[in-house]
Amino acid sequence: MEHFTPEVLISEEDIALRIDALAKAITEEFNGEEIIVICVLKGAFMFCSDLIKKIELPIKLEFMQLSSYGDGTTSSGNVKIEMDVTENLNGKNVLIVEDIVDTGLTLTTLLEMLKVRSPKSLKLASLLFKPSRNKHPVTIDYLGFEIEDKFVIGYGLDYAGRYRELPYVGVLNAGN
Numbered sequence: 001m002e003h004f005t006p007e008v009l010i011s012e013e014d015i016a017l018r019i020d021a022l023a024k025a026i027t028e029e030f031n032g033e034e035i036i037v038i039c040v041l042k043g044a045f046m047f048c049s050d051l052i053k054k055i056e057l058p059i060k061l062e063f064m065q066l067s068s069y070g071d072g073t074t075s076s077g078n079v080k081i082e083m084d085v086t087e088n089l090n091g092k093n094v095l096i097v098e099d100i101v102d103t104g105l106t107l108t109t110l111l112e113m114l115k116v117r118s119p120k121s122l123k124l125a126s127l128l129f130k131p132s133r134n135k136h137p138v139t140i141d142y143l144g145f146e147i148e149d150k151f152v153i154g155y156g157l158d159y160a161g162r163y164r165e166l167p168y169v170g171v172l173n174a175g176n
Contacts, residue, residue: 006170
């Protein structure tokens with residue numbers, strides 16, 4: 001089994017500082033109202049967990065699982081819905097928490113699917129954004145970091161199911 005030593009792109013400390021700022025902005029925007037946080041599995045689980053611990057609002061947590069990568073390093077172009085939310089979103093404040101917005105295809109599909117459920121508000125928090133790859137523009141209301149077009153792993157992001165456990169965001173194949 002091959003093993004990569006990723007170059008650190010975003011440190012654990014920088015991630016924590018940015019999450020504090022994002023949580024504060026979310027708390028202020030929703031002003032005491034309950035939000036339904038939808039964690040997009042599997043990649044966003046670490047970001048979502050750390051983020052909701054810092055948001056000072058009543059939260060209901062839901063999960064969705066979508067896929068457009070498989071075991072490759074580029075999007076297949078086909079979005080598959082693997083798991084859907086169970087909560088009724090009608091009239092609710094909804095915050096989608098995603099690991100990365102790359103081409104935007106997955107998020108465009110997800111937003112269209114959730115808008116028909118008539119939420120009061122629908123916002124997006126993403127840890128990462130690759131503007132150079134974006135083909136389907138989406139509004140990221142709460143953005144962690146904008147990055148170059150590199151395949152990143154760690155802090156929930158994977159390559160073929162591995163490297164999610166890294167406490168930082170690293171670049172796959174850096175220095176290899």
